[in-house]
Amino acid sequence: MAIDIFKEYLLPKTKVDYIGGKGKVDVAKLLNGQTLFKLSSNENILGSSPKALQAVFNTVNKLSEYPDRTDERLRNKLSTFYDGELNKNQFFINNGGTSLIDLIERAFLEPRNEIIISNPAFIPYAIFAKKWGAKVIDIPLLGDNFDLNVNGILASINDNTRLIFVTNPNNPMGTHIPKNQLDKLIDNLPEHVILVYDEVYHQYVDASNAVRAYEYVKEGKNVIGVNSFSKAYGLAGLRIGYGYSTEKIARYIAQACTPFMINTLALEAAIAALDDVEFINKTVALNATEKIFIYNELDNLGIQYWKTQANFITIKPEINDEELENAMLMEGIMVRPVASFGAPGCVRVTIGDREANTAYLKALKKIVQ
Template identity: 50%
Template structure:
């Protein structure tokens, strides 16, 4: 029987959904404000840049064989509440997601997530042959469907992805809701709590994964250096969890995993408390400014705990995105994230925010 090479391809790897990141700023003679990728409105941490420059003279040498120096810096950042053995580092938060799935998922296992959400939860799960269970967030406020998730759990469920604040909606999971949920799920399920935007959350009942990890829950707090620290181009992220889970996942870490410049930049950024504080201040003030302007313009938006808003645009999403680009403003349509017709807009610095509102005023009917 004649066969070709495709006969040994894994069916679950064949193209379906493909994650596409935000576009880069195109060449242009006019000023373009990139409000499409949730990057830091102030740029990169100066201490991170200084540390990277100091490392340039050593890039002919292999970097650290492990991520231990960064893990020790993270222990300090978490005020010693966690040990170095409770952290897992990778080339971006996305790679940490990939490592978690690779460690726990066999073909036919189930992964639960809730659209609208970060697309790699589903795309990366497919790479390992997982059955993907989508329990959508509840309309109209994008609340977590706790009962829906609990009812979707089976003996094959291995991982549940939660996000707070959530990308692309900007909504969050209140502490009482998360308390109740974690107390009701089986003890052999890993909950990944993506908290990449945690620094921008100021709700009284917002909570990170930290207290649950300290209590021994099977929770992984997922984080990135791309947002608050301004290191999106360095592709570095981390997770923290119980020592049992972290030690297990690190069994599949490659040696020399992190580039030297990324390690130095991340450690430098963790020490740049002034930059972190100024970033958070800029985002929170920008969030208030944009919410007020959206109200005045009659644009429907969802209250955000992150550094972006999701809105109902005044035009069809792709037409709106193109029109805004003509105005020099890059925004992100999020149908791919499970929010058809919606557009995500990053909170920029004040200049960018004012340019956005001026463009919206020109486009409004």
């Protein structure tokens, strides 16, 4: 008998919080006016999409009115953005990538269910699953390239498995999962298991063997693509993101979304940002140039790092990761230790512009030498 993966929504059984990186305002107070570069949260160093900002400006005089009751206008825009290969009913919207993950897990998990993650990985996958009473199975990534352990994942699937999470590019390591590994995994998944494909950094990918989630969704596979406007589009402060899947899965998840969930400014900014090709191209070009600059300097310093397909570079210094974080703060640089993501001893650093990157590397040299 086929296993029914759809169910009624449950209230949370426990409360577990995801704690993000330090806030810039709080850190700035400690530095007494010293220049501060926030390279800890993978925000866009160029700021926000100008088209999104203009949309916000055009909308501020409407804040006394409720936003759209539904997210249909944004879903229509996304369908156009994907050249009609996905229809509006295949999208669902929520308040950023982290909220999308919680929404997906709320839809499909209940006590006794299981999810599979592959550490190093974004910690909310596990935190939110435990909140819903599910068991977390970790099948770690393999080797220095952090390859997906496809055979290990497939061997760990049972009747209670509901979701498998992959991050591509990986957060926190910046590496990517090649298409052949994902093909093998997806082609062998049973019908009651859904692959959640977190691709919030996909704009920065330049690897020739990379693949987007929508390639599998178009084939009708049980795959959910998770995307955010926080990174490349520079809208982290507005908290908006979107997912897409087969129409059956997307409609089911969308049932959990409440009316008026997306605020007016976020909705208008996201719609406008999708048209800002110039800003995305500028963002990606800067990232591509600056990561090469940083690679060369890290090589000169002899610090271990991983080449990235995202907008950050993770390093593994010889000194303690928390000691490095604190020492960098004193130099006006915010970075993020990622031991809680399953990468002990490693520190994730956002790729900035030349000014920010030069300051970061100068501070790093001072501390480690």
